[in-house]
Amino acid sequence: MTQLGEGIAVTSITDPDRPHWVQVEYKYANGKPVKGSFLATDSEGMTWAGKLNDQGQACLSNLPPGSVEFELASDDLEDELKQTRTNIKTVLDSIVAEQKAEAAKHEKELAQQNALQQAGSHYWAYTKGFWNGAVGLVTFAKDVVVKTAEVAQYLSPLERLNNLLHAGYKSYYDGTLTSAQWKQSLAKNLQDEEIKDIARILGIDAKHLSSEGLQRLKELFAEAYEITAFIADDKESLDMLTQFGKDYAGAQSSIEWAEFAGGGVFEIVLTALLLMFTGGIGNVAQGASKIRHAGKLKSLGSIFRNLGKLLKRKKLRKKISGSVDKKHTVNTDLPPGKKTSSPKTAHQKAAFGEKTAHEKMVSDGYQPLGNTNGTYKPGETGIDGVYKHPNPPPDYVITEAKYNTAKLGKLKDGTKQLDDKWVTGGKRLEKAGLSPSEQKAIAQGLKRGDGTVEKLLVRVKPDGTTVIKKIP
Known part of the structure; x- marks a missing residue:
């Protein structure tokens, strides 16, 4: 048995009846060479054992035709x-x-x-x-x-x-x-x-x-x-x-x-x-x-780091078969990635949605009015946001933020969130912190339907991206 990298060329053949060679290189996923011992079995059943060199390689010569099966030794x-x-x-x-x-x-x-x-x-x-x-x-x-x-x-x-x-x-x-x-x-x-x-x-x-x-x-x-x-x-x-x-x-x-x-x-x-x-x-x-x-x-x-290294080595402990007269590379199998965050509660989803929607509106140049600040208030069913449009018309924009696939709410009488009746009812405009003149302008604009007031549903995806839909 010879190992590549130890000064012995793979063409150094001593048995004319066994003229073949094979090289296997073990690497971690980051490209670094693996250290350790290996076992190999050629096509005639002969077993070879040795240590990988500093490049993570093993090379056998004087082999019969066919293929060679390699496996990393356990090393405890x-x-x-x-x-x-x-x-x-x-x-x-x-x-x-x-x-x-x-x-x-x-x-x-x-x-x-x-x-x-x-x-x-x-x-x-x-x-x-x-x-x-x-x-x-x-x-x-x-x-x-x-x-x-x-x-x-x-x-x-x-x-x-x-x-x-x-x-x-x-x-x-x-x-x-x-x-x-x-x-x-x-x-x-x-x-x-x-x-x-x-x-x-x-x-x-x-x-x-x-x-x-x-x-x-x-x-x-x-x-x-x-x-x-x-x-x-x-x-x-x-x-x-x-x-x-x-x-x-x-x-x-x-x-x-x-x-x-x-x-x-x-x-x-x-x-x-x-x-x-x-x-x-x-x-x-x-x-x-x-x-x-x-x-x-x-x-x-440090213990977790060591565990990670050991589990990577464990992933390499698989039998591989390679044809003679060829070089083969074996990489660590990577386990699939998983989403790491714990599931959000309903309150957390609502808070994330309202804050992200507010940030989107402000970044697009809308001016918050009244109490609009992206703050989620548990238990309240008021207006999420009221903004002054940077380039009217419309003059005012009313928003409702929803996380992912959440639907607009509905009152007992069938009125949905962002319906004109919902916006102007229940003293919602007043509770939104708007001045009397702003409340009057929005209510009259909605009644006239003249385009001075726009209503937007801002849907916030789990990754923070937003999709905005105009509500008639």
Whole structure:
């Protein structure tokens, strides 16, 4: 047996009856060579064993005609995987234990509140739980009152990050982009301001992030997504983290139960890597957030990285057959990407839709009137937005924002949202904060039907794009 790269040419034939050769090169998806041992069996049943050289290659000569079957040797891979999973579970179990102690304290405080205070506490938990909706690892600072509208501001960059990661990774998975290219694509398409918004959610003081720091953050998002994809494709690892999500929810107080919405593997991995990046000093608590269990999660960062590497090696442990007198390349199979965000609640969808619709109108030059500011008000069924048109006619534009496929509402008498009767009824124009003269002008314009008032349905897709429809 000879190995290419060790100074022995593949044409060095010593047996004229066995004049054939074969070369196999093992690579990870990012193009880096694989290290390890291999086993090979030629067409006559002879077994060959050896180690890959520094280029991830093995080359056999003096082979009979036909094909050769290659397989990477285990190198105790399963033992390493088992130990790594055990290390992760140990940390996760300690987080659950810590959470149970915290929950007991919360329940004691809750028991001392009256019924109205308890209801307010639970509603607050419900409206703020978009990132907490994963597993509650990130929570807003208790001494900061964050309104629903302010929470909604954070939803847009997180949703966009999720969609960019999913779309870019798909091109990587399909072979359109290399590992480096899909990470570059993310860095190019995700704006610095968006990454700063996400950093603030995670308690990182964005003011002190250099251009290099922003670039490193983007790379960490991509790394976390790729590790997540491999974990999601590995049943043992996925089951362990999913169970942690269930255990963590079960360990939370009744307030925190309202925030729980799913497994949140991506959030766990990302948080651990970010804590490694920041050195564990994420929370400056300037009205943003704090990361719970920071010390324990930080220790998971390096373990998750190791798990990702082991799962990539596991993907290479497949038997391949290659014809002699040819060079063959074996790449790591990439698991398919998955959308990483937890499902939004109805309130979160409405808040995201109303904020995004408002931003679209303002960016197109419309001037907000009255109380129009993109703020979602739970339980209210008033007008979402009233704007002054930049180039009349029309003079006024009334908007209703809907998330994805949500339909316009209907009153008991059959009147639909944005019908003229709906707009002018129920003191909606007054509640929208319009002046008496503005209310009169809109009501008269609708009555005359002279085109001075326009009504728009602004439909907001999950990726933040908008489709605008004029309502007669």
